Amino acid sequence: MKTQVFAYLKECEDDSMPHYFSEDNDTLKSNPKEIAFRVHGTNFTCFTDHGVFAKDGLDRGTYVLLQYLKVDSSMIHALDLGCGYGSIGLVLAKTFGLTVDMVDVNQRAIDLSNQNAAINGVNVRVFYSQGFEQITKTYDLIVTNPPIRIGKQHMYKLFEDAKNHLTKNGELVFVINKKHGALSAIKYVETLYQNVEIIGKSKGFFVISCKN
Secondary structure (H helix, E strand, C coil): CHHHHHCCCCCCCCCCCCCCCCCCCCCCCCCCEEEEEEECCEEEEEEECCCCCCCCCCCHHHHHHHHHCCCCCCCCEEEEECCCCCHHHHHHHHCCCCEEEEEECCHHHHHHHHHHHHHCCCCCEEEECCCCCCCCCCEEEEEECCCHHHCHHHHHHHHHHHHCCEEEEEEEEEEEEHHHCHHHHHHHHCCCCCEEEEEEEECCEEEEEEEC
16 A cells, blocks of 8 residues: 555755755745645645645655654654655644644745745744754754755754654654665764654654654
């Protein structure tokens, strides 16, 4: 069944987003595109655009992450770190009923996330933040498909900073491909968190849970 689903997913592995992390990331020519996906029995409709990750559809990594994601009934507040056009945050809010903050460095992604939240009938808070720089709250759940292009050092800094923004029983969940350093990332987060678990694997992607 999952093999059939993957046939309809788009994997973004190219370098077509040179402006994503730059200050002029909202100046690329706009060409909005409507996409649809279904996760955990819930249908979503979103708009994507040039200069935003996985603009042609839900990418494989995010799909795998969402398929294996489990939300404890005690969780209330969640953060979608590096939200893109909002797929993870929308699922956290609409499917799991969490109160969700979403952050990104890309203004076009932020605008799309706000638009897509309205389309899907959920209330979320979306704002600009370079990593955790503008984040002052703690969360029961932090979820991310980390931006590999920022480099290993900066990506590991996100994992490190997440620890300080989790509640006492909070959880960081992220997805990473084996060819992008999943095994070394697991070894690194094991030095930061007391409990690290692989909660899912598919098509080379590892979904990792980290708890204090």
